[in-house]
Amino acid sequence: MSERQNLSWTACDTLAAQGKKPSIGLVREWTIAATGAKKGSDGDVQKDINEWYADLLKLKRDKGVAGLPDAVATLTRELWRYAVESANDTLAAERTALAGEKAEAEKLIDLAQEDTLAAIDIANELKGKLTIANADLLGRDQQIKRLEQALAEQRATLQAKDERIAGLAAELSRKAEEHAGGQAELDGLRKHSLLEIDRARAESRQWKAEFTRIEAESKSAAHAYREKISTLDSELSGAKGRLGAVEESLAAANRRVEIVEAELSAAKPLNGDARLRAGSSRKPGAGRLVRRR
Numbered sequence: 014m015s016e017r018q019n020l021s022w023t024a025c026d027t028l029a030a031q032g033k034k035p036s037i038g039l040v041r042e043w044t045i046a047a048t049g050a051k052k053g054s055d056g057d058v059q060k061d062i063n064e065w066y067a068d069l070l071k072l073k074r075d076k077g078v079a080g081l082p083d084a085v086a087t088l089t090r091e092l093w094r095y096a097v098e099s100a101n102d103t104l105a106a107e108r109t110a111l112a113g114e115k116a117e118a119e120k121l122i123d124l125a126q127e128d129t130l131a132a133i134d135i136a137n138e139l140k141g142k143l144t145i146a147n148a149d150l151l152g153r154d155q156q157i158k159r160l161e162q163a164l165a166e167q168r169a170t171l172q173a174k175d176e177r178i179a180g181l182a183a184e185l186s187r188k189a190e191e192h193a194g195g196q197a198e199l200d201g202l203r204k205h206s207l208l209e210i211d212r213a214r215a216e217s218r219q220w221k222a223e224f225t226r227i228e229a230e231s232k233s234a235a236h237a238y239r240e241k242i243s244t245l246d247s248e249l250s251g252a253k254g255r256l257g258a259v260e261e262s263l264a265a266a267n268r269r270v271e272i273v274e275a276e277l278s279a280a281k282p283l284n285g286d287a288r289l290r291a292g293s294s295r296k297p298g299a300g301r302l303v304r305r306r
Contacts, residue, residue, distance in 0.1 A: 017053045020044050021061030022068075035062050 024043040025035040033039060037058050044052050053061075 017057060018061045018064070020048065020052055021058055022065045025062060025065040035065065037062070 021040055021044065024040040024047070027043060028035045028039055037055050040058050040062060041051065041055075044050075052058075
């Protein structure tokens with residue numbers, strides 16, 4: 014005997030002792046009150062109640078009611094038979110009710126199955142849509158990742174550009190400062206150059222005037238030198254003429270001396286040795302004047 018059947022039979026015994034007819038509702042109520050939980054289905058509980066009635070009837074048939082008069086025993090058996098028949102009638106009614114409930118349940122099951130088939134179709138359709146949606150979501154996720162990556166790259170590019178712009182701004186500021194300094198220096202150089210140009214122009218005018226003066230003096234001196242040279246040339250020409258006359262006179266004198274020497278040589282002959290000594294002691298051209306130019 015199972016635990017559920019034992020519990021159901023105990024409930025039937027307790028209800029019979031209380032003068033109550035065991036039923037599914039009363040047995041279920043007693044078992045829940047006793048154990049705090051529902052034991053088995055309604056069909057299982059009804060089966061347990063039927064088996065309890067059958068066992069009780071078998072027990073009463075097999076054994077007499079000991080210690081009772083035959084009339085009482087007969088009354089007891091009749092009472093018991095009536096109870097069993099009443100229980101059977103109740104059981105039949107309950108079976109009829111259960112059959113109706115079963116038919117209704119089967120209708121509900123058919124409706125539920127139809128709803129289930131429709132739900133399955135709807136579920137399959139929803140699964141298809143869900144698959145498409147998941148694929149779409151996956152594509153969107155990939156697109157979002159690509160967009161996030163592109164956005165990150167653009168942010169990095171913008172950051173690099175911002176850094177480049179900041180560097181260029183700093184460089185421009187430095188160049189501007191250098192330009193301002195260079196402009197100031199250039200202005201100073203321009204002013205200094207203008208002063209130098211003015212000074213150079215003044216010196217140029219001074220040197221031009223000096224050059225004009227020196228050129229005039231040089232021209233005057235050159236003219237004086239040319240005149241002096243002309244005079245010297247005239248004097249040199251005159252000196253040359255006088256020198257020529259002196260040289261001619263000197264040549265004539267040399268000729269006369271040679272003539273005289275020849276005459277002296279002819280007038281006073283000398284021996285060979287004396288002539289040689291005389292010839293070696295006298296150089297050629299002795300007594301002649303050297304012409305100077």
